[in-house]
Amino acid sequence: MKSIASTLYYPLGDSAIVLELGQSISEDIQRHISAIGSFLEEYSFEGFIEYVPAFTTVTVFYDPVVTDYETVKLLFIEMLAEIAEDTERVESVTVDIPVLYGGMQGPDLSFVAAHTGLSEMEVIALHSAEEYLVYMIGFAPGFPYLGGLNEKIASPRKEIPSVKIPAGSVGIAGMQTGIYPIETPGGWQIIGQTPLKLFDPERDPPALVKAGNRLRFVAITEEEFDEIKKQADGN
Secondary structure, three states, X not given: OHHHHOXXXXXXXXXXXXXXXXXXXXXXHHHHHHHHHHHHHHOOOOOEEEEEEOOOEEEEEEOOOOOOHHHHHHHHHHHHHHHHHHHHHOOOOEEEEEEEEOHHHOOOHHHHHHHHOOOHHHHHHHHOOOEEEEEEEOOOOOOEEEEOOOHHHOEOOOOOOEEEEOXXXXXXXXXXXXXXXXXXXXXXXXXXXXXXXXXXXXOOOOEOOOOOOEEEEEEOOHHHHHHHHHHHOOO
């Protein structure tokens, strides 16, 4: 439980505390972060507003009218032993993400294939063979940063970012892969698209996946894409 025991604390303004569990990205640290999140979801504390997990930190926001930094820090120090015991009991949820690779939905698949020296089918096979860990949500609402990409298909970001990337686009940037939950500019190499809504403000919770989940990409046909999209859009 070294990551929990060596946690560092520092304030973020007058309404948040940052818990830093390490300096490098690892599954062990991510399990500790998920355990802290699960603990807060179950028990919380007076004045608690929300928590934001990242690769190596958890930022906890609170109401400064109700409590303060030193009180919250002491509370976490007291809670750490119990949180550490929960790390092995954090439930790992696996989410399947259907993806239509290539074509209009994956305009950069050919670039990734050429860059890696593989065929497009080999890129698809390698990308959909892995089970990815959701390390954090960021950049855009519901955007999952995933660990576990096969190094054989690692590819550089675009030299000139795209002005508009459609919602659901699946991309690769370096040793990371992720999904654009909303239409936004971006520089990742787009190899496919999912018909699922990664982020829906009318859904509870709005984001389809969260940090600590595991994710699998499942290759689908154009017909399957259209059918799933109709269901996702409520048609």
